[in-house]
Amino acid sequence: MGNNLNQQSGRDLSKLPKAHLHLHFTGSLRPQSLTDLAQAKQIRLPANLLDHHPLRLPADRRGWFRFQRAYDAARALVRDEETMRRIVKEAAEDDAAEGSKRLEIQVDPTSYAPFVGGITPALEIILDEAKQASARTGVEVAVIVAASRMQHPLNARTLARLARQYAGDQPGEVVGFGLSNDERNGNALDWEPAFRLARQAGLAALPHGGELRGPNGVKDVMKHLGPIRLGHGIRATEDPRLLEELVARDVAFEVCPASNVSLGVFSDAKQVPLRQLYDSDALISLNADDPLLFRSRLVDQYETARELGFSDEELAEIARRSIKSSLASDTSKRQWLAEVDQWLLTSPKDA
Known part of the structure; x- marks a missing residue:
């Protein structure tokens, strides 16, 4: 998908102000950057990272x-x-090129710690660059420290203590604590102590849930981790009562259509229950997740929604909900919401 399609079909989606709330650190690598790095380090990449297909x-x-x-x-x-x-x-x-005003990028610093002197330097490098990138691009870049379900829960407590030291809501600060990787591994209860530590420091609880596991997985995460947003959460739609409860509690959904299809949760984008979530008044955002592997960036998710029948007014509403779901300051949110309204006032041929 590309700009030719979105300009012909309506307003330019790359100019629609929005927030990007579910993006993994390594998974955000540009394919060309990956190739450049592999060539420089003389490392042979597997074919599925080179064929340009999701x-x-x-x-x-x-x-x-x-x-x-x-x-x-x-x-x-x-x-x-x-x-x-x-x-x-x-x-x-x-993100700047795609109209994103706020990027909340998530990382497990333990993956990179051995090469830069430990988990603290690893996180500080990312935070420092996030602050600098925010100043250069105008996109507010904040960080989510995410533990892995594939590691021992004690490791998550170490990460939570680290994240607490850098907590804040400004660019270059840690805004939340997450839990990623295969959600079928372990029970949310195992990570409850780590999330309690994070919440005590004012960090938002932002675990994955409700993509590879169905409603029971969402209930498990909700019971033990106290999230304000769910990484994915899409399969809560399979339980209408659960969905109604999440909407009533203002729990937001980080929806990643390309991920859902690539990981086999749905056979194609038409099966992703985005319309059901939207019509339920759920706080939703559209996100790229791992564009390096899924070959689909932020605007592509909005183009997918457009192909599913969402009007420009509805796409603007999704953008509003993404901004409201972000952990940005109220001042920033008000500004961006006004810019969404301005986008709608521009005619499609000029937007």
Whole structure:
């Protein structure tokens, strides 16, 4: 998908102000940057990182293993401060080009700690570059520290203590604490102590839930981790009573259509229950998740929604909900919401 399509069909979606709330650090790498890094380090990449096609995997353990293997191959190239800064810098630049006003990028610093002197330097490098990238691009770049379900829960407590030291709502600060990787691994209860530590410091609880597991997985996360946003959460739609409860509690959904299709949760974008979520008045945002692997960035998600029948007015409303779901200051939110209204006032041929 591209700008030719969105300009012919309506207002330019790359100019629609929006917030990007679900983007993984290594998964945000530009494909060309990945190739450049591999050539510089003389590392041979697996074919599925070079063929320019999105991953298409079954929604089972075998499919997740293949996804994780591809992600790990990319992560193996991130072994110095320069590369870490490059990832943040380019993510901010790409978001700026797509109308994003706020990027909340998530990272597990333990993956990069061995190469830069520990988890504290790893996080500080990312935070410092996020602050600099915010100043250069005008996109507010904040950070979510995310533990992994594939690591021992004690590791999550270490990360929560680290995240607490850098808590804030400004660019270059830690705004939340997450839990990523295969949500079928372990129970949310295992990570409850880490999330309690994070919440005590004012950090938002932002775990993954409701993509690979259905409504029971969402209930598990809600019971033990106290999230204000769900990473995905899409399968809460399978339980109308649960969905109604989440909407009533203003729990936001970080919807990632390309991820849902690539990971085999839905066979195509038409099956993603975005309309159901929208009509329920849920706080939703559209997000790219891992564009390196899914070959689909932020504006592509809005173009997918347009192809599913969402009007420009409805796309603007999704953008508003994404901004309201962000952890930005009220002042920033008011400004961006006014800019969304302005986008709608511009005629499609001029937008």
